[in-house]
Amino acid sequence: MDKLRKEDYGIPVGKILRGVARSSRSNEYYEYTYTYEFCDSNRMRLRRGDIFEFSDSYKLPKYVRGQHGVVLERYRKVKFKYKTFKDYCAVVMIITGDSKGKILRIASTKLSCLEECVL
Numbered sequence: 001m002d003k004l005r006k007e008d009y010g011i012p013v014g015k016i017l018r019g020v021a022r023s024s025r026s027n028e029y030y031e032y033t034y035t036y037e038f039c040d041s042n043r044m045r046l047r048r049g050d051i052f053e054f055s056d057s058y059k060l061p062k063y064v065r066g067q068h069g070v071v072l073e074r075y076r077k078v079k080f081k082y083k084t085f086k087d088y089c090a091v092v093m094i095i096t097g098d099s100k101g102k103i104l105r106i107a108s109t110k111l112s113c114l115e116e117c118v119l
Helices: 002-006 108-113
Strands: 017-022 029-038 051-054 068-080 084-094 103-106 114-116
Touching: 084 108, 108 114
Parallel strands: none
Antiparallel strands: 017 029, 029 068, 051 068, 051 114, 068 084, 084 103
C-alpha cells in the first residue's frame, strides 16, 4: 500500500498534460491542457477513508455491483479549455467479494453510483 501511495496511484499529479477534444458546434478538434491535483474537503460527499457500497448501476462493471469499498484518495482533473473545468474523481479499493483488494479509479461520471454506508 505504501508503494502505491508513493507512486500517487498512477496519477500524474502536478504535471501539465495535453488532450484533444471535439467542438460540439463546429465538429472541429482542438487541444487543451490539464493537470491532476489531490483534494480532500469537508464539502465532499465521500472523503478519504469513507466506506461505501457500489450500486447496481449499469455504469459499473458487474463484478463490483453490490460490493463494498473504501475511498483511498480523492483527486480532481483541472482542464483549461475556453474556460476552466474541474472533474472530481476517486481512487477506491474493493473490500468485499471475489475482487477484494483490487484498486479502481472512479471517474466523475460514476461517483454518483457509490452509496455511502452508515455503520
